[in-house]
Amino acid sequence: MPELILHHYDEAPFAEKIRLVFGIKNLSWRSVIVPSAMPKPNLTPLTGGYRRTPVFQIGADIYCDTQLIATLLERQYPEPSIFPDGNPGLAMALGSWANGPYVVASVAIYMGADDPFAGSLDLPAHFHEDRKKMWQTQFDTDTLGPRLAGYRAQLDAHTDFIRQQLADGRPFLTGERPGWADIHAMWDPWFLIRFAPTEAERAYKHLPSIGLWLDRLAAIGQGTRSEMEPSRALDIAEAAEPLPATGIDPRDPIGIEAGTKVCVSPADYAEAQITGTLVGTTVSSVTIYREDPRVGTVAVHFPKIGYTVEPI
Ligand SMILES: N[C@@H](CCC(=O)N[C@@H](CS)C(=O)NCC(=O)O)C(=O)O
Structure with missing residues (x-):
């Protein structure tokens, strides 16, 4: 095999x-x-x-x-299946949301944040320069400052989609079982909690359902x-x-x-x-x-x- x-x-x-x-x-x-x-x-x-x-x-x-x-x-x-609700097309189509405007908002916030690397991440010294170049087609890192509030507003509106899905108490976005829709949506909180914790606190602390949902996803583990x-x-x-x-x-x-x-x-x-x-x-x-x-x-x-x- x-x-x-x-x-x-x-x-x-x-x-x-x-x-x-x-x-x-x-x-x-x-x-x-x-x-x-x-x-x-x-x-x-x-x-x-x-x-x-x-x-x-x-x-x-x-x-x-x-x-x-x-x-x-x-x-x-x-x-x-990673499509436990039987909607593979919808879950895959969510990629154009998750990999597009949703991810760009979070990365811009991280790149412009006051507390990048505030966690214990093991990243090389040239990491920030490398990412600046990598993301230059989406935003100019050097001039992010005045636009950060706008990106935070965008992020909150995207995050609200997750809050809405979880509002009836379901454990995962499409029901009882985790799938690709959850995995798309978790990218941003997973990233900001690790890479820009103060920003993550602002975005997610008042939404306890999101923290509990992330805990349930983490409990899935990584296989072997x-x-x-x-x-x-x-x-x-x-x-x-x-x-x-x-x-x-x-x-x-x-x-x-x-x-x-x-x-x-x-x-x-x-x-x-x-x-x-x-x-x-x-x-x-x-x-x-x-x-x-x-x-x-x-x-x-x-x-x-x-x-x-x-x-x-
Ligand atoms: N659309 C790609 C995006 C992948 C991506 O942007 N990954 C980030 C890391 S999470 C990256 O490549 N960063 C630069 C690097 O690792 O060199 C995918 O879905 O795999």
Whole structure:
């Protein structure tokens, strides 16, 4: 049985999303710790330059972005489902809220907060500079001050969606069982509590239902985690063959033929150009093959939502 390898670090809230999926599904997985800021010399041979966290690996197949990783895990391990109320489309569509305006409000608040790193987080000295550059397409960190109140107002309006869902006393957002909707929504309080505690207190202290809901989510755990050296993950990729190419979905409007050299880029933040040969698409994903001197041929998979694909 090939191992499920998550490249992540403990403080990464997007990685926490996938750790919670492992928890809901009670999966055993291998944890490879990556640096929280660039450079990431043991990750980029696998991804071709994609630097965001987390990245998921099975053999020589590399999956970028939580939306794609969650979809894959749900397909391979359907029970218990991360869509316990039977609304997979709605829960996935929430990603455009959670990964968009909701997350930007929280990160802007953190970047402009008076108490960043107030907790005991183990982050490198250049972390703030790294993030400033990474988020520059969404906001200018140097001029956040006068706009912070506006971001706080935005955050509170987003948080109120969670309060409304929990108002009838249900334990999780869609009912009795936790799922992907909870995981989307927990990103911001999880992040602010750790990265900007004074801001978190302002935003959540008067809403006890949110703290109790976060406690219930934390109690799910992470499944069974065991650590792996980064070099071992590279060796595994080198020794494995990627999944066979699927070809272009016949209904795909992409207009690029299989075998074409392409560049895949995140369309929102953390600019990067990942180049390779287009070998497959589905209605919601894109796969390229890349050659790397350390790991040989790897398949790198991206979701379509939030990414661009251009021939080069
Ligand atoms: N849309 C991506 C976003 C991932 C993301 O922004 N992750 C943050 C960490 S939680 C990140 O990459 N930070 C910079 C880094 O880790 O290098 C996903 O859903 O996976």
